[in-house]
Amino acid sequence: VRRLTVPAIQKRKGGEPIVMLTAYTARMAQLLDKHCDLLLVGDSLGQVIYGLDTTVKVTLEMMIAHGAAVVRGSYRSVVVIDLPFGSYEASPEQAFATAARVMKETGAAAVKLEGGEAMAPTVGFLAARGIPVMAHVGLTPQAVNSLGGYGARGRSEAEAAKILADARAVAAAGAFALVVEGVVESLGRAITEAVSCPTIGIGASVACDGQVLVVDDMLGMFERVPRFVARFDNLAERIDAAAARYADEVRTRRFPTEKQLYS
Numbered sequence: 001v002r003r004l005t006v007p008a009i010q011k012r013k014g015g016e017p018i019v020m021l022t023a024y025t026a027r028m029a030q031l032l033d034k035h036c037d038l039l040l041v042g043d044s045l046g047q048v049i050y051g052l053d054t055t056v057k058v059t060l061e062m063m064i065a066h067g068a069a070v071v072r073g074s075y076r077s078v079v080v081i082d083l084p085f086g087s088y089e090a091s092p093e094q095a096f097a098t099a100a101r102v103m104k105e106t107g108a109a110a111v112k113l114e115g116g117e118a119m120a121p122t123v124g125f126l127a128a129r130g131i132p133v134m135a136h137v138g139l140t141p142q143a144v145n146s147l148g149g150y151g152a153r154g155r156s157e158a159e160a161a162k163i164l165a166d167a168r169a170v171a172a173a174g175a176f177a178l179v180v181e182g183v184v185e186s187l188g189r190a191i192t193e194a195v196s197c198p199t200i201g202i203g204a205s206v207a208c209d210g211q212v213l214v215v216d217d218m219l220g221m222f223e224r225v226p227r228f229v230a231r232f233d234n235l236a237e238r239i240d241a242a243a244a245r246y247a248d249e250v251r252t253r254r255f256p257t258e259k260q261l262y263s
């Protein structure tokens with residue numbers, strides 16, 4: 001099976017919805033690969049894997065290590081790697097150097113960065129130089145210190161107009177797709193109608209050209225999740241039960257049994 005390509009994803013605008021999940025490890029990538037079109041190595045790994053409070057502290061080294069693992073574990077999905085906070089915002093040149101390093105050291109075919117009008121020149125700079133860019137507008141978690149929290153965006157007319165302008169700007173600059181996160185539904189829909197690249201929603205709209213979730217959220221690994229998460233399993237409870245059973249069997253010498261031992 002050949003890996004899907006960025007142009008194949010681009011052609012899905014208005015067509016069959018695009019399926020994206022995050023992945024941070026090779027084994028999870030293997031399990032998700034056949035169900036997804038895109039695997040995102042999100043900087044959400046800061047919270048999900050490393051226990052950080054925000055994505056601001058995520059390093060390029062973390063993204064490259066997990067990105068390479070996800071590329072090794074998958075053979076079909078397009079792998080997209082988040083550029084972490086501080087690694088791309090200063091200039092198009094800084095972004096190009098970072099993105100090129102990410103692609104060389106992981107084998108991924110695309111990167112994602114957060115931002116709208118301010119980042120449009122950077123999106124264009126990379127796109128013109130062989131680096132497919134997925135943009136990310138609306139609730140942009142790397143800007144949590146400016147936004148003041150993770151509340152939905154676009155509730156006022158002025159804010160909605162600004163986010164729509166952001167989306168138009170990065171799409172016009174050549175983003176191959178656009179994550180729209182945490183916006184009022186009407187805005188998610190309006191952005192999808194306004195731009196010619198596919199939109200991938202997370203807390204946006206069912207009208208988006210695709211959807212993405214953080215895999216640990218949809219698997220039920222966390223007690224508290226944002227409104228936009230649907231839990232498709234309850235892994236936290238199942239892991240708790242398995243660990244409890246293991247602990248009990250160790251303490252009562254019911255594990256290991258003959259079956260696990262060498263004679």
Ligand code: KIV
Nearest residue numbers: 022042043044179212
């Ligand atoms: O880091 C991440 O997981 C993301 C998605 C939620 C879009 O950026």
Ligand code: NA
Nearest residue numbers: 042043044082
């Ligand atoms: Na992210």
